[in-house]
Amino acid sequence: MPTALSVLDLASIAPGQRARDSFDNSVALARAAERSGYRRVWYAEHHNMPTIASSATSVLIGHVAAHTDTIRLGSGGIMLPNHSPLVIAEQFGTLETLFPGRIDLGLGRAPGSDQKTMVALRRNPSSADSFPQDVLELQGYLSGRSRIPGVQAVPRAEGVVPLYILGSSLFGAQLAAQLGLPYAFASHFAPNDLHQAIAVYRNNFHPSEQLAEPYVIAGVNVFAAQDSATAAQQQAVAYRARARGMLSRGAADHTFTDAEIDAFLASPNGHQLATMTRNTATGTADEVRVYLADFAASIDADELILVHHANQIDDRVRSVELVGDVMATLEHTSDPTLRC
Secondary structure, eight states: OOOEEEEEEOOBOOTTOOHHHHHHHHHHHHHHHHHTTOSEEEEOOOOSOTTBOOSSHHHHHHHHHHTOSSOEEEEEEEEGGGSOHHHHHHHHHHHHHHSTTOEEEEEEOSOSSOHHHHHHTTOOGGGGGGHHHHHHHHHHHHHTOOSSTTOOOSSOOSSOOOEEEEESSHHHHHHHHHHTOOEEEOTTTOOTTHHHHHHHHHHTOOOOSSOSSOOEEEEEEEEEOSSHHHHHHHHHHHHHHHHHHHHHTTOSSOOOOHHHHHHHHHSGGGHHHHHTTOSEEEESHHHHHHHHHHHHHHHTOSEEEEEEOOSSHHHHHHHHHHHHHHTGGGOOOOOTTOOO
């Protein structure tokens, strides 16, 4: 089956910009993905991160949906242990009612934050242990077959809100297989267990009402530009900014130079950070196409979700368009994750 293409938008807030600028950029990116033939755009729940504006994920999805026409939009993902399953069912039931046939619900069990933020979210550190049960409870609300007697999610959309399990370890692969749900692996920042997790998922998959056969989505970082040198420069700038943000933890009292960042990433201490993004396609559209085709074939991926990382929104939009145009023949397939 041809490989579908989607986008993971990190809703980043660039230096000197406001959250409002990030939301405008997300609209521009989704519109580019829509006209370039991508299947969906997802947004991730993060908290207490000054450079990411997607903390209120469902609100952002609704905003972008109101400014686009056909592309699917969803969470990649909602960190379910941060929330009551009923509240998430109400939010996504509302979204599907407003934008029928366009809403996805990807679920993760990580906190999407640090320990202090977990406390501020009123999250119990052990809440991740109930993630499988919470997924089933949420699924019951969305389907109208509540597992809590006398409790229904209102509004409940007439259409289906498909669920996806997100993960970067074997736990998510096992759960997605057990529940018969699509599985999205975060190989754009956690590449080490990719092949093993996909094998576990496929080997243990049980068909469900939503999905008859395994469906694998994998994340890839992308920098596509008119020439290889420009793409490489965009990658260097973006990954230095990423490392700088992680090292400073948002503090403004120390600014690392490019030379300091490069030296750190080349050092043994920086090796882990540098290898987190090793699944990166950089170059012209044709060079990126070759990389993505080889990557998809290596795990028999059904769909690739691409993170276009260039710092400037115009460069991100152009990257989306270049890759969409060169891989257009790989799209235009039905979505088997929408079985019912």
